[in-house]
Amino acid sequence: MILNLGRKPVKPTLRREWAQPARTAQELLERLGPEKVLLERAQRRNYAYDGIALGVTPALVILPTSTADVVEVVRFAHQVGLPIVPRGAASGLSGGAVPLEESIVVSFTRMTALSIDPQARIATAQPGVVTYRVSEAARPYGLFYPPDPASFRTSTIGGNLAENAGGPMCFKWGVSGDYVLGLEFVDASGQVHRLERQAYDLVGLLVGSEGTLGLMTEAKLRLEPLPRYTHTLMATFAEVGQAAEAVSQAIAAGAVPSKLEFMDNGCICAVEDYLRLGLPRQAAALLLVDTDGDDPQVVAEELAWVAEACRQHGGQVRLAHDAAEREALWKARRSISPAIGAIKPKRLNEDIAVPRSSLPAVVRAIEALGRQYGLQVVQFGHIGDGNLHPNVLFDPRQDPEEKVWELLHEIARVALRHGGVLSGEHGIGFMKRDFMPEAVDPTTLEALYHLKAAFDPANRLNPGKVLPQTYSPLPESAKLSP
């Protein structure tokens, strides 16, 4: 599943000099202790990849256990002139945690402190806390942490916040950033900041900035009361447009489903091949819908509106009558990854978001692109937000990787043409950074460079991510007033 960037050469954006590496690395090792510093090449190699790409083997890997450790590393990086690449569980799908040049990888997996304040409904988490553990720790108090990226059993809070991850629940409940009340972060010069959301919203700026503006070392997360009831339905349609219209009608009627998932025909067939669940292979679209809340009648009524809207648009509806049936319906959704993974040796997962009304046209345009490129594309996503994940399935022995990347670019352009954005929930990373000039107007891109330079003048924090050509000369107007 991992792309080897060795084939698609990564151009280091700047040649850096590392002054006396052996001596200084030894110094850091003595300060932090040997268990926090990985020097062996064989160990370091494991930190060159994320969920989608393989980058440059880092010069050093640090496994901090405290904010003080992170400060040490940042100061050290400053001294030796090496960039820093922060890393959670490395399950990201945009290359955000992949080193693009000789770097120090800071892996946060050992910073796992987590505490719950049930009265204030706040979880305080270090970045290495695995996401699902927040809800697990909150459950005894009747609380939960809503953001639920598909990877939530492996991915970390730090990674989720860096990419501002979403998930099936984000239509009703919002994305990761909506739950961040405060942050501690270490800046490029090694200073520690502790922030709440006030005045200039630095917290909101750090969230989604993919480690390019600072390293988050702690987050205060808002918890919500666990809904007491959840109801579920599945609906299949002969046309994608019908599914999209049913969703629009249900939402217009006042339904706010907690999950609203879409699968296209390719996805349906892949899952059916994989699990034999009895899904209709001829269906063009499948919807999976949850409603939740504290009153069973309201939850059922809300789902009934959705069912009615589906039927009115030609949908075949199946309601789950208990937890076991709910589980069975959701199995189809959760099996997408292994099911489509079984079709071809590799896949690349796009992540676009478009206005819901454009969804039928976008799905059709992407299907046509797949045929044009002779590559198999299957599509699924969170239809409530118009967040679509077209996956390109390919065999690197037969399909040139350049063609795959070209197709991904074309898919992104379809989103932009339909008034959408480049990333629904996976981030920009380095995979989409070169699309930014097509997605953001030049003056705004300039403002983003100014921002980056204000926080990280030497471009040492996760260089090469989010912004294209980070080292193009900064525009004249970027100069600070004296």
Added chain:
Amino acid sequence: MILNLGRKPVKPTLRREWAQPARTAQELLERLGPEKVLLERAQRRNYAYDGIALGVTPALVILPTSTADVVEVVRFAHQVGLPIVPRGAASGLSGGAVPLEESIVVSFTRMTALSIDPQARIATAQPGVVTYRVSEAARPYGLFYPPDPASFRTSTIGGNLAENAGGPMCFKWGVSGDYVLGLEFVDASGQVHRLERQAYDLVGLLVGSEGTLGLMTEAKLRLEPLPRYTHTLMATFAEVGQAAEAVSQAIAAGAVPSKLEFMDNGCICAVEDYLRLGLPRQAAALLLVDTDGDDPQVVAEELAWVAEACRQHGGQVRLAHDAAEREALWKARRSISPAIGAIKPKRLNEDIAVPRSSLPAVVRAIEALGRQYGLQVVQFGHIGDGNLHPNVLFDPRQDPEEKVWELLHEIARVALRHGGVLSGEHGIGFMKRDFMPEAVDPTTLEALYHLKAAFDPANRLNPGKVLPQTYSPLPESAKLSP
């Protein structure tokens, strides 16, 4: 109600030279047309104040009707070297729209275009749209715009977003910034940016930045389905601590009231003097609580939890049984402003936010401060968020204004000591900018200066707001990399 800053001299933060003002102002007048440019001193004087303070009469007042007009003004300001102070309805309570030196005031009251997309549930509003008009326009589609600052019948979307205004509904529904999907803004050099919320969250950064980073010219606002039912209760308590504990217990039980307002004894007596509603003058605290939703049973049940919690903590509870009774109960809350305004000729409205658990201690500490300073302080606010508005009532003929300001500083310090923040919903403006070094650690303050300099290197956008001493030399590290 207006403080005359002439008494408390405003120190211009920088002497600026206006090159050939008469000629260039004439040029601008010719470009924009005479109806958009106010040159007469008598007219300009009306633009020197906001809801709380009187500043310096602006050199020019511009009333743009389009983004193109705003671009003209910003370019003109750039040429002549004058700062720009953006202004909505000027109902702000932190001095955000008050010119502190000779400036060009850009009054957005004529930019009032508003459109509703009911399918997408989005309102597109120019900054001069009066806030309540968004919900009014959305109501025929069963939608509304939740942020409801007390001023929402006069204040504008532009001002609300600049200050990231809250309101009684913000406990359940969130603050203004939570509803901004996209922004158009004009930067310090006159470039127009159109942004959605992606990658670096510039939209979130602009919201709450009080016009110091750019001038917002259009906002895309998220609308929500109108709840079908609202239930209301009032409860009175012998102690503030009881009210705070009742609120905590109700929330812990799962209630998410849509409004949760608190009044202290001073407030209760002021309203009773003013309206004779039969409120108990001996009560130390009064709560007003709304629950809302689409199912009348759930809405009633949620309110019942609150009533039960209030009774368990010694509260006397009155339930409203219909719209007329609800209206009567809320009358007490809506009358606070005129009621306390009738006590003394002037008042200054603080705006702090503290953890809910600290509320009893904070209310007591502020009462003690009032006695110590010999000034009357009444307190009310949105208790769900711990957002408290201590109001200092005074007579400028007897009470030296310095003493009032000193008391306000001490009140802010009480909030900070109890883990609170400087502003719940009114913004920092210039009233609280000098507290920022006490509220934000020095390294973070430095980061805020970097941010400001990255967007507005010449400090021409609403100078003197949010950040103290904007013209202190920037720290060495603020220099951009070459």
